[in-house]
Each structure stands twice: as C-alpha cells, then as structure tokens.
Amino acid sequence: MNLNNILNKPYKHGFRIKLNSHTLKGGLNYKLLNNYKLLNKELTLVSKLRKTSLKILFNLKIPDWSYIDIPDINYDILIYYSKPIINNKILLNKTLQKLGFSSINDGIIKNTALDVIFDSVSVFNSIKPYLNKFGILFISLFEAINLFPNILFRYICTVVPIHDNFYSTINSIVFSEGSFCYIPQDVICNFNLSTYFRTNTKNFAQFERTLLIASKCSYVFYTEGCTAPIYKESQLHIAIVEIIIKYRGFVKYITVQNWYKGNNLGEGGVYNFTTKRGYCYEFSELEWVQVEVGSSITWKYPSTILKGDYSVSKFYSISFVTDFQVADTGSKILHLGNFTKSLILSKSISLNMSKNIYRGLIEVYKNSFGSLNKTECDSLLFGNNALTVTIPYSKIFNYLSNIEQEALISKIDEYYLFFLRQRGMTLTNSISLLVNSFCSNIYDKLPLEFISEIPYLIFNKIEESYV
Structure with a gap:
C-alpha cells in the first residue's frame, strides 16, 4: 500500500459556465467605490459605509499570528464585482440546471427556500412570495437594502463592526x-432557508454578506453551500455573517463549504477568510x-x-483536509x-x-455567574506528513462557573486498513468508513437530506x- 499514490482526479464542481x-x-x-455607486445606484448610506471602511483599512495590517502561511494577494488585479448577463429565462434555467437546481415547484416539494448567489448577484430566489x-x-x-433600509441599517455592522478585523473591513x-x-x-x-454561493469569473473575488434576524420566540434552520470552478490561479473569498437572536429565538446555521481546494501540487484553490458571529438575547439558542x-x-x-x-x-464542526490544504x-x-451554556464539538481529519x-x-465574564462550557476536540491523522494542532484558550473571571476541555489525537492505523481490505474493501472505502465512524456524532446534527450526502x-x- 503506497500512501503517496495520489490521483489527479477532477473536482466535480470545477466547471465554468460560459x-x-x-x-x-x-x-x-x-x-x-464610485463605480460601485454608479453601477448599482446605491443609497447614500451604503456609499458612506464603504468609504468609512476604506479609511479604517488604511490603519490596519494583515494579521500574521496564524499557522497559515498566506501568500501575498495583489488586490490591484482582482475583479471585485461581476454581474452575469442573463437576458432570458431559458439561459437562466440552463445555468441553474448546470448548477444542479431546477424549478420553484421543487423548492416547495423539498421544503426548501433557495437563494442562488452567482458571482456578485442573486440570480434565483425560490418561493419568496x-x-x-x-x-x-x-x-x-441588496433587495433588502432598497426595500427595508430602516431595518437593515439598524442591525448591519452591529455584530461584526467594520473595524473588527482586517478581512471584515475589506468586506465592508x-x-x-x-x-x-x-x-x-x-x-x-x-x-x-438555503443560500448557494457560486463563483465563475476568473480572478474574481467574492465578498458576500449575510444578515439573519430571528425575532422573539421564532425558529429557523438556515443552510449555506458553496462551490467554485477550477483555475490555476487562486481565488479570494471574504465573507461576513451576522446573526441576531431575540428572546427565546432559535437558529440552526449549517455550512457545507466545498470551494475548490487546488490541485494535488497545491496550485490554485480558494482562499477562504470568513467572519461569522451571532448575538444571543435571553433564553435564545444558536447552533452552528x-x-x-x-x-x-x-x-x-x-x-457567539x-x-x-x-x-x-x-458548535459542531468537521474539518477535513488533504493534499496541501490548510485550515485554521x-x-x-x-x-x-448569567447561567449561559455552550458546547463545542470539533472533529479534524488530516x-x-x-x-x-x-x-x-x-471567555466567561466576571458577572456571568453559573455559566457552563464543555469543549471536545478530536483529531485524526493519516500519513506521515499531516499536521494537526489544537489551541484552546480559556479565560474565566468568576468562581461560580465551570469549563471542561478534552482533546484527543489519533491516527488511522494501517492494521485497521489491512483488516478492512482483507474483507474486499478498497483503500478509499476503508478510509471513508473509518472517517465516517469518527464523525458519526456530528452527522446526527445535520438535516436528514445531508446525512447521506x-x-x-x-x-x-x-x-x-488515494487509489
């Protein structure tokens, strides 16, 4: 068995739509920014937000505290806005079918409302009426900005301020x-409620922003997914998600991130820098x-x-990386x-x-009495060159709260692989079986249609x- 026997198989979603x-x-x-304003006929409030953020960016520097060795990004050659020219429904339907979507009726049958973001614009929104x-x-x-500016500007940038970090400022x-x-x-x-993000244009950088507000005693599931075409050059994705949950509200926010990872030599792929944050009021719950x-x-x-x-x-997370991928x-x-509770369950496979x-x-503040946290981080390694790192950081400022932390690192044992292969399973199936068993308690948190996907x-x- 040769662990370095790597295939250059095509990425399923790597096609480009002409x-x-x-x-x-x-x-x-x-x-x-002036071109943005002219092209989209933006409100003065939007233009002011952009210009204020640009002033702040001049005083920020690229963060360098991560394990990630981020290549230099030339912001002068990026395409910041790309609006596909889709003049008729036939072309729109062909585009949606290429992406794997179909009609409004399917959305009702599948109990799903879908918003498709293609490059810089929304091209399809099912069952909105x-x-x-x-x-x-x-x-x-942007439809919300034009129709409900009072609601939107009351909440936008309140959970993730424009000066929060270098990349969130660029998004703003x-x-x-x-x-x-x-x-x-x-x-x-x-x-x-589901949003699908798709990039298509070469040298394009996507800067989407999502705002979700759950009022008192409301309940919602939200799902997002993403794919990108194959280009030799790397692409950039910088996003912000803000969630506000009022009294006794509940939000379950599910992300399936499947951007192009680059080839097996580490060339190309998407740089994904995302800021997601939720704000919970009394008796509310946010589940990532x-x-x-x-x-x-x-x-x-x-x-949160x-x-x-x-x-x-x-917070439930599966982070699966291979070849030259890096995930922090x-x-x-x-x-x-007071009496707040949190749970983190993270599974890393390298x-x-x-x-x-x-x-x-x-971080438990001094007036947050009776609060509880449990963190469990499990890592799984396969091969001699994979790396996993766990960096928990806890700060507790009162004696009436409790924090528990557990961490486990293990590797896929070749004896297990040998045992499974002797039963007629391929190497791919054997690794997949062990990985799925490792992640089984997080699969239970996914919607029914994702449990098999x-x-x-x-x-x-x-x-x-692998072969």
Missing part, C-alpha cells in the same frame, strides 16, 4: 451580495454546524456572544449573561501534506487523493 459579465476591477480605492404570507423575509441583501468596503433573512415574532419557519472540505486556505471562527441570561450556543478554524464563545488547526476561545462528499475527497 457567460458574459459586467465587471469592476482595480485596487481598493475611492474610484472603485410563499414565505411572505407568513411574514418571513428571505431575499437578497466592497461587499456585493448575500442573503437577508428576517423571521417575525412567534413564527416557526418550517422551510429550510459546519462541514469544511474545500478551499486551499480556510481561516474562520464562527463565534451570549449576552442574555440562560442563552445557549452549540474553531470557535469563540463569550459568556456575558491526510497527506495538509495542516489542520483548531483554535478556540472561551456528507459521507459521500468526504468519500469523493478521499477518492481524489
């Missing part, structure tokens, strides 16, 4: 499209579930601020309210030359790397 596009490129400067009957808003971000300068979701008071949303299998570089820490008493946050991910949870870093922060997705990633 479409003409209106584009904006150039450096991060006021000329670019149907959701409006219940007062649920699930529309593109050139954010393009995303989803806006508002669940009214006492509404249980029986539809799974993420499956990270793509991107050549991933740098993200979905976080437990402001209200008895608020709860749970984890979670931050800040306990501000194959070949990959690097997988878990980085977590738990995610193991198959991981199987494909293993198949791309």
Whole structure:
C-alpha cells in the first residue's frame, strides 16, 4: 500500500459556465467605490459605509499570528464585482440546471427556500412570495437594502463592526451580495432557508454578506453551500455573517463549504477568510454546524456572544483536509449573561501534506455567574506528513462557573486498513468508513437530506487523493 499514490482526479464542481459579465476591477480605492455607486445606484448610506471602511483599512495590517502561511494577494488585479448577463429565462434555467437546481415547484416539494448567489448577484430566489404570507423575509441583501433600509441599517455592522478585523473591513468596503433573512415574532419557519454561493469569473473575488434576524420566540434552520470552478490561479473569498437572536429565538446555521481546494501540487484553490458571529438575547439558542472540505486556505471562527441570561450556543464542526490544504478554524464563545451554556464539538481529519488547526476561545465574564462550557476536540491523522494542532484558550473571571476541555489525537492505523481490505474493501472505502465512524456524532446534527450526502462528499475527497 503506497500512501503517496495520489490521483489527479477532477473536482466535480470545477466547471465554468460560459457567460458574459459586467465587471469592476482595480485596487481598493475611492474610484472603485464610485463605480460601485454608479453601477448599482446605491443609497447614500451604503456609499458612506464603504468609504468609512476604506479609511479604517488604511490603519490596519494583515494579521500574521496564524499557522497559515498566506501568500501575498495583489488586490490591484482582482475583479471585485461581476454581474452575469442573463437576458432570458431559458439561459437562466440552463445555468441553474448546470448548477444542479431546477424549478420553484421543487423548492416547495423539498421544503426548501433557495437563494442562488452567482458571482456578485442573486440570480434565483425560490418561493419568496410563499414565505411572505407568513411574514418571513428571505431575499437578497441588496433587495433588502432598497426595500427595508430602516431595518437593515439598524442591525448591519452591529455584530461584526467594520473595524473588527482586517478581512471584515475589506468586506465592508466592497461587499456585493448575500442573503437577508428576517423571521417575525412567534413564527416557526418550517422551510429550510438555503443560500448557494457560486463563483465563475476568473480572478474574481467574492465578498458576500449575510444578515439573519430571528425575532422573539421564532425558529429557523438556515443552510449555506458553496462551490467554485477550477483555475490555476487562486481565488479570494471574504465573507461576513451576522446573526441576531431575540428572546427565546432559535437558529440552526449549517455550512457545507466545498470551494475548490487546488490541485494535488497545491496550485490554485480558494482562499477562504470568513467572519461569522451571532448575538444571543435571553433564553435564545444558536447552533452552528459546519462541514469544511474545500478551499486551499480556510481561516474562520464562527463565534457567539451570549449576552442574555440562560442563552445557549452549540458548535459542531468537521474539518477535513488533504493534499496541501490548510485550515485554521474553531470557535469563540463569550459568556456575558448569567447561567449561559455552550458546547463545542470539533472533529479534524488530516491526510497527506495538509495542516489542520483548531483554535478556540472561551471567555466567561466576571458577572456571568453559573455559566457552563464543555469543549471536545478530536483529531485524526493519516500519513506521515499531516499536521494537526489544537489551541484552546480559556479565560474565566468568576468562581461560580465551570469549563471542561478534552482533546484527543489519533491516527488511522494501517492494521485497521489491512483488516478492512482483507474483507474486499478498497483503500478509499476503508478510509471513508473509518472517517465516517469518527464523525458519526456530528452527522446526527445535520438535516436528514445531508446525512447521506456528507459521507459521500468526504468519500469523493478521499477518492481524489488515494487509489
């Protein structure tokens, strides 16, 4: 058995759709922002937000504290805005079918509302009128800016301020499209709200922004997925997600990240720098579930601020990297309210030359009495060159709260592989079986339709790397 026998199999979603596009490129400067304003006829508030963020960026520097060795990014040659020219429904339907989507009726049958973000614009939003009957808003971000500016500007940049970090500031300068979701008071949303992000244009950088507001006693599931075409040059993705959950609200936010990871020599792939954060009021709950299998570089820490008493946050993560992928991910949870609870369950799987870093922060403030946290980080290695690192960081400022942390590192034993292969299983199937068993307690947190899809997705990633 040769662990370095790597295949250069094609990435399933690596196709490029041939479409003409209106584009904006150039450096991060006021000329670019003026072009944004003219092209999209932006409100003055949006233009002011962009220009304020640009001023702040001049005083920030690229963070260098991660294990990730980030290549220099030439911001002067990037395409910051790309709007595909889709003049008729026939072309739109062909585009959606190429991406694996179909009609509005399918959305109702599958109990799913879908928003498709293609490069910088939303090209499809299913069953929006149907959701409006219940007062649920699930529309593109810029549609929300134009229709409900008072609501949107009351909340945007409140959870992730424009000066929060270097990459969130860049997003605030050139954010393009995303989803806006508002669940009214006492509404249980029986539809799974889903956004699919797709990049298509060469040298394009996607800067989507999502804002989700759950009112008092509301309930919603939100899912996002993403893919990208294959280019030899790397692409950039910088995103922001802000979630506000009012009294007794519940949000389950699921991410399946499958950006192009680059080839088996480490060329190309997507640089994924994302800031996700939720703000929980009294008795509310935010549940993060993420499956990270793509991107050549991933740098993200979905976080929760437990402001209200008895608020709860749970974080479930699978980070699967292979070849030359690098992932620096984890979670931050800040306990501000009394009797708040949090749970972190992280599974890291590293194959070949990959690097997988878990980085977590738990902070319990001095007035957050009776708060509880449990963190469990498990890592699985295969091969002699894979690296996994666990960096938990805890700060507790009172004696009436409790933090528990566990960490385990193990490797896929070749004896197990030998045993399974003697039963007629291939190397790919054997590794996949062991990985799926390792992640089984997180699979249980996924929606029913994903429970079979995610193991198959991981199987494909293993198949791309091993015979």
